[in-house]
Amino acid sequence: MDDFTQIVVTPGKPVQVSINPTPYPLIGKGLQGAVFKLSDDRVVKIYSKKIYCLREKLVLEQVGEKSTIIPAVYESGENYIIMEYLNGPSLQEYLEESNMISEELTREILNLITELKSLQFLRIDFSLRHTIFDKEGKLKIIDHVNSFRIQRTYPKRLFKDLKQLGLLTSFFDHVRHLEPEYYEQWKNFVEKIIDLKD
Secondary structure (H helix, E strand, O other): OHHHHHOEEEOOOOOEEEEOOOOOOEEEEOOOEEEEEOOOOEEEEEEOOHHHHHHHHHHHHHHHHHOOOOOOEEEEOOOEEEEEOOOOOEHHHHHHHHOOOOHHHHHHHHHHHHHHHHOOOOEOOOOHHHEEEOOOOOEEEOOOOOOOOOOEOOOHHHHHHHHHOOOHHHHHHHHHHHOHHHHHHHHHHHHHHOOOOO
């Protein structure tokens, strides 16, 4: 498994994979790193800069063991982290296919937000594409490089993603019934994103 260290990832938007002499397939890349599948249950994320690896490692190692919404970490180095492979669809893919959001799924999303708060994340937000179903059908959030760096007290990215799918109004209607406190906290933010008035 050590030969993944021969993979070279360079900065870009998204990052670029300059060298991959291994059989490990690229399964995703973003602004800080690229992810390669090592086995049926493990992936390695290789970062374009060591500082990105350090930031995500801090989050995953400090809070990952306390939480079921963070992928498990198996090993890490200066520029890589080996973690749990989440083989389910992303929440983005799931919602694009179903074209609706249930009250039950809204409750699961609200539970993720509550968990992020309990873990004392500065960024109480996540994108739909970074929220993935695991093999038990539970949602987990990936990409935590900026979770302790960027302060966001409401899920702005989540709201924008839901709006793009035409599901923000339905989601927020469910929030009103399930978590009136969140509804009141977020009402003004949601109204800025869509023309949603009481």
